[in-house]
Amino acid sequence: MQPSSFAQRIAPSATMAAGAKARELKSAGIEVFDFSLGEPDFTTPAHICDAATKAMADGQTHYTPASGTAEVKKAIAxxxxxxxxxxxxxxxxxxxxxxxxxxxxxxxxxxxxxxxxLIPAPFWVSYAELVKMTGAVPVIIETTAAARFKASVDQLRAACTPKSKMLMLNSPSNPTGMAYAPAELESIAELANEKDLIVLSDEIYERLLYGDAEFKAFASLGPDVLERTLTVNGVSKTYAMTGWRIGWTAGPAAVIKAMGTIQSQQTSNPCSISQCAAIAALSGDQAPVEAMKKEFAKRRDFVCKRLGEIEGLGIVEPDGAFYAFIDVSAHFGKTFGGSTVKDSSSFCLAALEQAHVNLVQGDAFGAEGFARLSFATSMEIIAKGLDALEAWLKTGS
Structure with a gap:
């Protein structure tokens, strides 16, 4: 029995693979400084867990409508x-x-x-593969660190063809942490109207912004924009609920109905208990969110300062999320412990095997020459890990 051609065309998730490799080393008793997974290291707030416990006690353990209960939809609205x-x-x-x-x-x-x-790069590892799984074609638009990894309207317009159907937008971004300013989003909205593009706006990191960075929901840019926008969000990042698996799309009713029909054949429904927990997250005490955000901001400041002190690494300070996207290309061609670094994949593999520092290679995000560091881990691990990375980089020749 052989896997289908469809299965063979799909690349595995690089972030999941990096996390698995780190766990493998840890199981062998090796201390690993794991910066691979985009997952808050905080425990889900107690009032959310309490809501889940109550839901189980109340018998809310049965099938729900495929696209979610009326109660969770009301909480999201x-x-x-x-x-x-x-x-x-x-x-x-x-x-x-x-x-x-x-x-x-x-x-x-x-x-x-x-x-x-249309997918501006760097992009989240799953975007292009998910598009391919539908039979559609991802069109990658390269950006630069000098432009803060943002695609310009001129770039987007140049990439449009008669076959262009959708723009995937992620702000704040995984992997760069950059965020489009409201004025930039308005210009993109004008182009979307001009070219009749659907905009899938992934806003999963909207509550994790730092300093003067300002968030603007893409769908809020006008009635015409609302009608062509699919807003994606969820509870994973904001409320430290990655394992609860609750996300949602908000958009025009006809498309939402079609999504529900598709899900009725795919998964039946999202977890009933998790839906109850999501209600508590969205409508309950928001103080834990602010506490987590404050800690992430401290980590961001430390990571940016520390990376700036390490020779041969470039960093654009992120506006939000919990990632630093590091330019590691200055080390290409060097040899570390007998291994020659040729690209971001070999850089990250050598860093993991020799320094036990786990990063995710930039080519997985459509940006060769870079590596992603997630600072969704403790300050102690961040400090020790960056010390280990600096020491290892000094051994290159």
Missing amino acids: DYHRQWHQLDYKPENICVSSGAKHTIYSALCATLEPGDEV
């Missing part, structure tokens, strides 16, 4: 109304088993084989 002044109704919301699942459902509900999807 209230959330968007409170934070972004968007008047979504329950029929505008599809709840899924995590943001990754909801993106795939949204793509399946809107794309035809051969449609082109």
